[in-house]
Amino acid sequence: MVGHHGDVESTLRTAVAERLGEGRFGLWFGEGVRLGVADDALEVGVPNAFFREWIQGHFATNLIEAAEAVTGRTLRLTFQVADEAEPRVGNLIEPKPADERRKHGGTVPIAPEPQTPPQRDRPRNQQARPPRRLEDFVTGPCNRLAQAAAVEMVQTAGASFNPLVIHAGVGLGKTHLLEGIGHALRARNPGMKLVQGTAEAFTNGFLDAMRAGNLGAFRSRYRRADALIIDDVHFLAAKRATQDEFLHTFNALIAEGVPIIVAADQHPRRIARLTDELATRFLGGMVVKLDAPAPDTRAAILKAKALARGVDVPNTVINYIAEHLRASVRELEGALHSLIAHAVLTGKRLDLALAKTALRDTIRHTAAAVGLRDVERAVCQLFELDAETLKSDSRVRALSYPRMMAMYLARKHTGAAYSEIGRHFGGRNHSTVISAEKKVLGWLRDEERSALLAGFETVSDILAALERTLGT
Structure with missing residues (x-):
């Protein structure tokens, strides 16, 4: 493999980086991937089968073009897998061939296949993501x-x-x-x-x-x-x-x-x-x-995303991510991609221990503690009230209902005692907070409809919007 000569590999890596951008190149062509030329082939050394499938499926054209720019010849693309027998990212599911360029032997033909014509107004060099179905x-x-x-x-x-x-x-x-x-x-x-x-x-x-x-x-x-x-x-x-x-x-x-x-x-x-x-x-x-997904739906989404990536993620890992990341589907998908990349780049098995390590910062920042003032701000913002009015002695419905919802959310998400919540929301005693909590739970149980805010049919809808604002 001519790639042992540092100048050849260095030139190839520079040419590939120019086509992919430093971010993607750094993620998929780090120290574990080697590039070299042997006879009429560009050889790519990868640590495992997942790397091969991903690079072959996403960057084959870029690699062939880079090799041609460096050598002046059109080369075929081959892969050398260091750990073909036992991929260390979990059990890989062999993806179905997306086109004629994927061969079981890991070789890509010299001539790229015809590409789908780009949509109008889209730059030619931009790789379009296929539409979701x-x-x-x-x-x-x-x-x-x-x-x-x-x-x-x-x-x-x-x-x-x-x-x-x-x-x-x-x-x-x-x-x-x-x-x-x-x-x-x-x-x-x-x-x-x-x-x-x-x-x-x-x-x-x-x-x-x-x-x-x-x-x-x-x-x-x-x-x-x-x-x-x-x-x-x-x-x-x-x-x-x-x-x-x-x-x-x-x-x-x-x-x-x-x-x-x-x-x-x-x-x-x-x-x-x-x-x-x-x-x-x-x-x-x-x-x-569309509401934020419940835990079982979050788990199902993660399983579907993992299957699409060709990776069998253990249920313990799926459930761990689903339990700790609740705000959005995009957040779940990002965490899964980050975890898979972490496993690939470090060569570690994808298990619960790795998930806890790789996603520690993500989960810590996502699950930041909610305080009483956070609840107050969210309620005031949604109902367009100022804090003093929310905490006032007024018992009109337009104020008492938001106040009771604030107390309910404070009890649910802040961990504060009833007495502390009562003091914060206008110097009330703990029994007032207990009563407010029971009242809101009754609304939820009875699917109470509400005309408090335009665009919200039920109290449940209002609380869901407030919890999205709080990130819970």
Whole structure:
């Protein structure tokens, strides 16, 4: 292997790093990976089969191009696996071949396979992530209604309800559902003109068209669509001209029966400075919410993500991550990727001991202690109250209900004593806090509906929003 010559390997590594970027190169081509040239082959020495599969599946083209730039020849790609018999990242599941370049012998043909043409407006050198699919969306009580609504929208193309509005906090699956709907609509209607993007892209396109005096082309693109999918629609808030333009586009498409799917970070009624005209249009369809997943759903999500990566993660590790990381699906996925990378780079077996070590900082920062003032701030922010008013002696419903919820959350998440909570929220005694806790638990048990806040149907919805703010 010519790669023993330091100058050849150094030049190859530099060429590969230029194509991947320092971050990805450092993660996947560290000290455990060697590069060299032998005859007509670029040889990649890797510590285990997982490394081989990952590099082969994600970076083969980059490696071939780098080798050609260094040697002036087109080389085939081969792998040398140091620990082929017993991968040390857990039991690896052999992934199904994604294309003709993956061979059982670990060799990639010289000529790269034809690539799917890049989408318009996408830089040629950007590797597009394939769209997520509805069938890959892991469901549970937190998101089952939203997933069912997405499937119904695909099957009826808006005949059952239109628009479909999906709202949730960050990292709970809104974009996954939008991409899944788009993919399924295209599969069912190959000739469909689907316009899919973000509210920011709509805004920028509208402003550019106004500056260029080309509004006709802009409007034609959106208003002649067979389906419209817009993410982060809350971005339109406070932009009156853009909201008016979107409203006219919305009305034109609805009049033609064109399905419209949008996503936002909160209920349309809770989006500050969104015009009543747009808010009522959104409410004219179906509005569904994604909640933070429960422990069993978090575990199912982690198992699905691990399977997609080709790694068999022990249940003890799955349950450990699911128990300690609760805020979002994105957080779970990030922790899993970090843990797998840690196992690969250190050559250690993926087990509970490694998970506790690798994710120690992540879990510590995520599960930071919640204090009484944190609860106070969250409640005041959601109900648009100041702290003095919340703690006042007033017993009007608009103040007593938020105060009781604050006491309930303080007892649930801070570990403070009843007496301490009572003193904090207006100098009340411990029996008042106990009564408030029992009252809120009764609301939850009876699924009490609430008109306290627009956009929230039940007390449970309000408490879920507060707990997301607290990160619990």
